[in-house]
Amino acid sequence: MRTRSLAVICVLAGLLTFFLSGPVLGQTIRIGINAEITGDIPKVGEGTKFAAQMWLEDVNAAGGLAVGGKKYKVALVIEDNESKAESAVKAATKMITEDGVLVMVGPQASKQAVPAGGIANNYKTPMITPWSTNPDTTKGRPYVFRACFLDPFQGPVLAKFISSEFKFTKAAVLYDVASDYPKGLAEYFKKAWEELHGKGSVVAYESFTTKDTDFSSQLTKIIKSGAQVLFTPQYYNEVALIVPQAHQLGWKKPIVGSDSWGSAETVTLCGKDCYGLFFSTHYAAAGAKGETKAFIDRYRKKYGYVPDDVAALTWDAMKLVQKAIQDTGGLTGDVKKDRENVRAAMGRIKKFKGITGEMTFSGGGDPSKCAVIVRISDKGQFEFYKSACP
């Protein structure tokens, strides 16, 4: 008797929950955050979480997300992927199949984003990674997007910036032939530069090998070539060797770098030799203006430190997700159909003004966006100089 009444109560409670939650679930948009909260790079996960929560605050303050004339509540499903590929896959599978998320944001690092992107694509769920730059993350995956640029973009962006900023036509490149990132970027830059200024306009294309410390013969060659600018897409420890050596050999013209320069160590190691030089990156905190500055100030006030590029890119990713959902024109309540609509809307986003630059998706998952050009100030700080577009 007692068991039966208990069973009845349970069924009733279940039914009640079902009826109550049905409309509520229908009204709530769930967004998955697949973040590296523990493991090797916890700071990345922290920035992701904080930026996403700040975005949610805004949505809640506005009384929900307006889609097709209706306001929806938004809930974040935050899962820790422990900075591991298999945990990222597990978290992605869970939030897609059990939590019924509409969109997944993250993982950040390519190690996690590449496998998790496979899951998202298989389940036909749109995913956007703010920070992963590996081409494989989005390659052949119509459901996977990213909020940052890739090196095939960065090369042309830099070539165009140098051409328009300095009106130079002859460039030199110095890169590490044994490292994938500098080698790839050097090639993209050369191709873009020669498209702008004709064949042979890269007057010196010199290389070295990882761990080399003396670049005097390469630099002497570069100086003799009559190049007007030196492009070197190297990491900060090599930058600290290349730049002073160039100056000691009599080079007085500009030296330009890429996002690998964006470490706090660059100036510590390089010193005054690096002052006044330019490099491209995703975002610059010092000297930021407008919405970027507003974001930085708000984040710093709330969490006590200046947000890094991960946080800024996550903020933009959340805004992209918001726009894509709103662009669908209305949710059907069928999560599969809605995911398809959001994916289609995301791929159509044009001229989206993010705090890390303007983004346009044309079919694929990689945005064509402007890079931020940073100038190392006379106090050794990374200052926003201008944005440079493809």
Next chain:
Amino acid sequence: MAYFFQNLVNALQWGSFYALIALGYSMVYSILMLFNFAHGDIFMVGAYIGFGVSTALIGFAAMGAVAMPNWLILVLTILFSMFLTSFVGIIVERVGYRPLRNAPRASAAITGLMIGIILETGNLALMGARRVSFPSLIATATYDLGGVFVTNKKIMIVLVSLLLAVALHQFVRRTKWGMAMRAMAYDPSVVPLMGVPLNRMIALTFALGSALAAAAGILFGVAYPVLDPYMGILFGWKAFVAAILGGRGSVIGATLAGFLLGFTEIFVAMVFPSTLRDLIAYSIILLILTVRPHGFFGEPYSARLRL
């Protein structure tokens, strides 16, 4: 023409480091018939000790205890670091090589490789993976000599290396210790019978070689101020090539071969694409060695070894 001389200047600086390190290799080899493969890492340790000493001296001077101009700090750094690093060499010999002195030669060579790994990873554990920047003790002054750019640092590096090589040569030729070392290179089994303390002489050899490596390390820090725990490996191998090329056991040979190696690397990059630099440079060295297998100043094993 300016282009040629610029590369000549570049090569002089680059060769200086090979020469200084090759001297240490050469000395140990001539006495023990042993390639001390840890020598490149002693160069690294010397650079880090130099970093520590100079940082301490700068701090000391900044506290106002003693007013020291920067050039004095640099001189003191070189001297202190050479002194301290010579003990590292002595310890390496005492712990790593002496127990194996009568073991097969391969065991001793492998021990050297292991000591190298211990020094590298020990440094990594101690200092962390962060790169260290060597303090800039003297301001760089660049002189434009008709299109050839020379810095005060370059001049200093070349002069100090030559000075140390000459000093070593004089030591080996003119002193009693030097004579004992030469005698040991000639026949290590008879020398103890003449009353020469064998162990102490071997320790002295290691101390001298390590002190030179430390000087190279600090000069390196002056020219290329980014230090990392693995900086000694490739450099050590290349200096080892120079020691062979110079003729095992020859001070003059090691110095000349060190400079020659620097010249080859720089001038190959001047003529060919820099990607091919080491490929062509070391093919040339290989060819030289096939013609002169004992190096420039070396003699066949059976003949006496010079020092």
